[in-house]
Amino acid sequence: MSSTAPGQPGRPGPADPAAALTALAPRLPSPLTEIADERFARRGVRLLLKRDDLIHPDLVGNKWRKLVPNLRAALRSGEHTLLTFGGAYSNHLRATAAAGRLLGLATIGVVRGEELAGRPLNPSLARCAADGMRLHFVTRAAYRRRADPDWTARLRDRFGPFRLIPEGGSDAAAVRGAAGLGRELRGRADVVAVACGTGGTLAGLAAGLADGQRAIGFAVLRGGFLGGEVERLQHAAFGGRRGDWRVEDRFHCGGFARTTGALEAFARDFRDRHGLPDLDRVYVAKALYGLSVLAGEGAFAPGTSVAAVVTG
Numbered sequence: 001m002s003s004t005a006p007g008q009p010g011r012p013g014p015a016d017p018a019a020a021l022t023a024l025a026p027r028l029p030s031p032l033t034e035i036a037d038e039r040f041a042r043r044g045v046r047l048l049l050k051r052d053d054l055i056h057p058d059l060v061g062n063k064w065r066k067l068v069p070n071l072r073a074a075l076r077s078g079e080h081t082l083l084t085f086g087g088a089y090s091n092h093l094r095a096t097a098a099a100g101r102l103l104g105l106a107t108i109g110v111v112r113g114e115e116l117a118g119r120p121l122n123p124s125l126a127r128c129a130a131d132g133m134r135l136h137f138v139t140r141a142a143y144r145r146r147a148d149p150d151w152t153a154r155l156r157d158r159f160g161p162f163r164l165i166p167e168g169g170s171d172a173a174a175v176r177g178a179a180g181l182g183r184e185l186r187g188r189a190d191v192v193a194v195a196c197g198t199g200g201t202l203a204g205l206a207a208g209l210a211d212g213q214r215a216i217g218f219a220v221l222r223g224g225f226l227g228g229e230v231e232r233l234q235h236a237a238f239g240g241r242r243g244d245w246r247v248e249d250r251f252h253c254g255g256f257a258r259t260t261g262a263l264e265a266f267a268r269d270f271r272d273r274h275g276l277p278d279l280d281r282v283y284v285a286k287a288l289y290g291l292s293v294l295a296g297e298g299a300f301a302p303g304t305s306v307a308a309v310v311t312g
């Protein structure tokens with residue numbers, strides 16, 4: 001098949017690309033607030049929250065930092081369509097769809113799970129569709145080929161030209177965007193904790209920190225592969241390993257989007273204790289829970305300050 005039809009004919013791209021980006025104006029640097037939590041204080045550890053969830057109402061958290069470099073590049077080169085990949089609850093798909101609406105770019109979301117095609121959309125995919133994203137459901141076997149050039153060439157035959165953004169938005173440009181998070185935290189904490197899905201945020205964060213600061217990525221998926229991914233992404237973005245970082249694989253709580261009683265109890269208590277919005281369970285709660293366990297185990301010397309990134 002060799003159709004050249006664009007994703008959405010009604011979105012020819014913005015007339016003035018530079019002006020379009022003002023729709024994405026962020027609140028940066030994101031707030032950094034200390035909170036009193038006795039589980040940390042008891043060990044002489046200070047806990048800070050880096051509120052990346054407040055950067056932008058539609059491109060939440062680390063998705064703003066990771067997407068904007070690719071959006072800028074798309075506008076600069078006159079590309080009018082973005083194509084990317086995600087599961088049925090992907091925050092990245094939602095952020096990409098919102099960016100498309102705000103910038104006047106067509107968006108195509110390749111969604112894992114062909115069986116979803118005939119069903120009512122869940123709230124996350126319904127949001128994507130409402131923002132104008134064209135959803136293309138594929139089998140799990142096809143989805144596994146998302147980085148295979150032969151398969152993406154077939155997607156180009158089908159959908160016409162597009163800028164391809166990898167799953168989770170993590171490519172070299174995104175990692176360089178996430179380095180801004182690290183730079184904002186220079187001199188502000190000894191240790192920075194972040195949840196890891198594809199590893200792009202950790203890869204950039206660690207690169208942006210100053211000497212003497214270190215980053216811990218809390219894997220939210222099982223499999224122990226994220227360290228390798230972060231390494232690969234840092235090579236792609238910077239030509240080699242950067243910063244002092246490690247991936248902690250003990251707190252995925254059964255795997256992606258899985259939960260445990262202990263995680264639930266921790267998240268509810270954290271919200272009530274500190275009067276904060278409910279923690280995102282897929283990512284942020286696992287990082288904070290893991291951090292509290294590490295603090296309890298004495299992983300941080302008294303006097304250490306730890307900043308946890310609220311990525312969404």
Ligand SMILES: *Cc1c(COP(=O)(O)O)cnc(C)c1O
Binds near residue numbers: 063092195197198202
């Ligand atoms: C996407 C996402 C992450 C994971 O970021 P990666 O760069 O893929 O590791 C973490 N937290 C939230 C809230 C997210 O939406």
